[in-house]
Amino acid sequence: MKGNVIKYERDNIDTDVIIPGTYLKIHDYNELAKHAMEGLDPEFHSKVHEGDFLLAGKNFGCGSSREHAPIALSTCGIKAVLAVSFARIFYRNSVDGAFLLPIEIDEKTYQTISNNDELEIDIEKNEIKNISKNETYAIKPFSEIIAKIISAGGLFKYKK
Amino acid sequence: MNITEKILARASGRSSVSPDDVVFANVDKVMIHDVSGPGVIKVFDKLNDQGIDTSKLHDSSKVWVAEDHFVPTAEKISAENIVKLSEFTKKYGIEKHFKYGMGQYGICHTLSHEEALVSPGEVYVGGDSHTNTTGALGAFACGLGHTDVAYVLLNGEIWFKVPETFYFKLNGKLPEHVMAKDFILKIIGDIGTDGGAYNTMQFGGSGIDEMSVESRLTLTNMTTEAGAKNGIIEADEKTINYLQQRGATNLNQIKSDEDAEYAKLFEYEASEIEPIVAKPYSPENITQVRDVSSIELDKAYIGSCTGAKYEDLLAAAKILKGKQVKIRTEVLPAAISIYKRAMQDGLLQIFMDAGAMVGPPTCGACCGAHMGVLAKDEICISTTNRNFPGRMGHIDSQTYLASPLVAAASAVTGKITDPRDLN
Known part of the structure; x- marks a missing residue:
């Protein structure tokens, strides 16, 4: 999985910022995508490319249970969010709905990766290659259940 | 276990x-x-x-x-x-x-x-x-x-x-x-x-x-x-x-x-807990009410699953009884059962006599949906649960999270007010 980084140097990027409450009535994925990250960066929709990665600090996706959040990001083309930590419902929604990969990295990796860096992410090896900087970082391995659901392609395909 | x-x-x-x-x-x-x-x-x-x-x-x-x-x-x-x-x-x-x-x-x-x-x-x-x-x-x-x-x-x-x-x-x-x-x-x-x-x-x-x-x-x-x-x-x-x-x-x-x-x-220790608000833009951004009593407000919102249950309304009514609000004040009971009780017990009358608006049960402006969303730069004191950027409306609006007593006291003075300081 290869792509470029869009970095926001912020902790606690909440779901009201990822997709503001006024759009919760919308369930058309393409329409939601137009408003992704609107609370923080109204230009996000036009700058994101298919396959990009979003990078942020700790507690990404805190706030509401709205599945609109991972839907808006993934419909824009975001394949993975890299963060120091994730809020639980955003994390579950991303994995169970198979919208995008929530990848936990350490604080140093978060500081090291720059905006626009090109990365290659390998979740089998738990590794990120920074092609732009010629560096390699470890990612925190998924727990067993999460790895199984990801590899099945979402909760419904995993089943028990 | x-x-x-x-x-x-x-x-x-x-x-x-x-x-x-x-x-x-x-x-x-x-x-x-x-x-x-x-x-x-x-x-x-x-x-x-x-x-x-x-x-x-x-x-x-x-x-x-x-x-x-x-x-x-x-x-x-x-x-x-x-x-x-x-x-x-x-x-x-x-x-x-x-x-x-x-x-x-x-x-x-x-x-x-x-x-x-x-x-x-x-x-x-x-x-x-x-x-x-x-x-x-x-x-x-x-x-x-x-x-x-x-x-x-x-x-x-x-x-x-x-x-x-x-x-x-x-x-x-x-x-x-x-x-x-x-x-x-x-x-x-x-x-x-x-x-x-x-x-x-x-x-x-x-x-x-x-x-x-x-x-x-x-x-x-x-x-x-x-x-x-x-x-x-x-x-x-x-x-x-x-x-x-x-x-x-x-x-x-x-x-x-x-x-x-x-x-x-x-x-x-319960005796050590003071009236508190969470300042914009996070529920963790707390301070004692008296530390921010100079903040002038545009609006008070008493609503939501967090802060519009019967006893929340009762607390607000105790403060608002016989007083007039200085800022736009909305009261939205969280369920119709609560609304009816508040009506029977005279609470809605108190709110309306104070000049507040009483609305229907709804999540409303708590999540920036409708019924009282905030304009740019408006500052609101609210009994709700979140105050992230844009939570209650414009991205540059501000919400202070507070108890119903603090919200009601602030409605009366137009500034963030500790209920203990209200004459």
Whole structure:
């Protein structure tokens, strides 16, 4: 999985910022995508490319249970969010709905990766290659259940 | 085992569970509303495209539906969502559909206790993050997204990683002018918005025993703001009486074992808790009310599942009685049952005599949906639960989270006001 980084140097990027409450009535994925990250960066929709990665600090996706959040990001083309930590419902929604990969990295990796860096992410090896900087970082391995659901392609395909 | 572990063990057919165990728990109750419901319908459509059967729910008698976020319907799309919900409940034979303007209705989390829809010891999941609220009844109550709720509706179970439990002990009774809202804001300020992440926040001690059921609901409601999987309070006689008064029968009480384990203990003296606000733009950004008493306000909002229960309205009415508001003030009781009681007891008259607007039960402006959203640079004091950028309207508006007493006192002076300082 290869792509470029869009970095926001912020902790606690909440779901009201990822997709503001006024759009919760919308369930058309393409329409939601137009408003992704609107609370923080109204230009996000036009700058994101298919396959990009979003990078942020700790507690990404805190706030509401709205599945609109991972839907808006993934419909824009975001394949993975890299963060120091994730809020639980955003994390579950991303994995169970198979919208995008929530990848936990350490604080140093978060500081090291720059905006626009090109990365290659390998979740089998738990590794990120920074092609732009010629560096390699470890990612925190998924727990067993999460790895199984990801590899099945979402909760419904995993089943028990 | 503690209460959360006991509930999850029972629901997953195990004799015991420990933190970090992954279990599939049978779900006793499941809730959707006018935001998560259409989201679930969308998931069902996708499943149909993949050849997965969605023609029958696992058990429609366990499901209930609320209409609260964009009601009374705000515009065309929200009206269409309400129609979709009705089609859904009709198709699947869901009888407990609380339609606005048709009998009992209100905010989903308020209905969960006002209509006694969830009992102690049950596993209850809802398509809304503040589902945690209902844990104050002694249930395992947890918010989920659309895909997970769709899975529960079709399979009757869902996976959970058994959480570690943080125990918050409150010694003694909260002083006059200090409410449960002040206590939970204090906790979130202390541990941060990820301080309870993935964990259980359990409350106990003499201060919790003293508290009314409604006050306890304010505590568990905002465990969501600390990132918790669930908030929980063991049911006691007050809980049982509260639910029986609302028609519940066959109520069990599950208590933690004597040797239950907790990952961390936090202890608070009630006498030391002061009126508190959370400043923009985070519920953890707390300060004592007196530290920000120079802040001039544009609006006071008394509403939501957090801050418009009966006793919240009673607290606000005590302050507003015989006074006039200096800023735009909205009061939106959280359910029609509460609205009616407030009307019978003269509270609505007090609000209107004070110059405030009384609105219908709705999530309304709490989530920036409608009915009082904020303009650029407007500053609001609010009894709600979140104050992230743009939460209640414009991205450059500001919300201070406060108790109903503080919100009402501030409405009277037009500035952030400690109720103890009001003449």
